[in-house]
Amino acid sequence: MLLVLSAEHRAHLGCLPRAGGAGKLDIGVDTIQRGVEGLTYLLTESSKLMISEIDFQDSIHVLGFSDELNKSLLQLYLDNRKEIRSILGELAPRLPSYHNLEWRLDVQLASRSLRQQIKPAVTMKLYLNQNEDQTAQVLQTDPATLLHLIQQLEQALGEMKTNHCRRIVRNMK
């Protein structure tokens, strides 16, 4: 798969061979910034699409750089591809995920309105993680609802053992 570089992108990258180092002040800050941004975009797009070596080489060929520069760009891409991909992977939006569950079993014996009761209840504190934020949710349930909850979760786990799920998991591996 070839990476198509827009004309603007090509112009930004075109200034790179002439730029050299930070000492060359006659180039101008803007040009250097655009050059750096162009290079960043080139690397992230290539890593995102997991372009092969040959395709990368062909894609940057249009820029008309020297062979030596092409080779060093390719090496840069190959060396940093894995790390760039892992960073890009973490940018995807995330739902709150399970962190911890604390629970407590109580029995209500009396209240202001009624004495001589026996009412068991399970109090839970569910800790969730979302993008480094931790939230806690307090829940309370009676034993019957808790049994129902457990049953539903066990059914959900059991789904993984059905033929349908097994076929999909096998094909993904």
Place this chain on the structure above:
Amino acid sequence: MRFRFCGDLDCPDWVLAEISTLAKISSVKLKLICAQVLRDLLGEPMEYEKILKLTSDAKLESGDVKATIAVLGFILSSAAKHNVDSESLSSELQQLGLPKEHASGLCRSYEEKQSSLQDSLRACSLRLSQLGLVRWRVDYTLSSSELQEVNEPLVHLTFNVQNRECGRTTAVSMTVSADKFRVLLAELKQAQTLMNTLL
């Protein structure tokens, strides 16, 4: 196989795997490492350098040292959680492959600190909020814009409520008239009597 110290469930695979690491350390040193792990479980600072020194003879890597601390922490806190006595714990650990001297050393450390451990676990059980200080003041209202002679007592109450996880204290203030306050006090005294019958 079901183990009492695992809450009548199977022993977790990682615990089983680390038992062999524990056997590499001498039983005397294991007892000292247990003492450090117990300090950490009871909320006191653990001296990690001492543990490193004790495990240096067995030539454990840093990952193995951390695994040792983790498995000892699990065994001790889980045994305390399920109220397992020290002989049963010793026999169950031997069933898992821990040598007899190691098991008895571990269980002797456990026995000494079992009740403190259980107290500490009880204290950190789930609790939503906790009442801190109660402050009060009794005023006497002489007069107001509505009525020239009021002549009524008024109670100002402030409850300091501590939020358990962030340790922040919120102050809840209220004013209560004399009659309402009498009702509140009577109800709370009834609740206290009920609580005392359970203790």
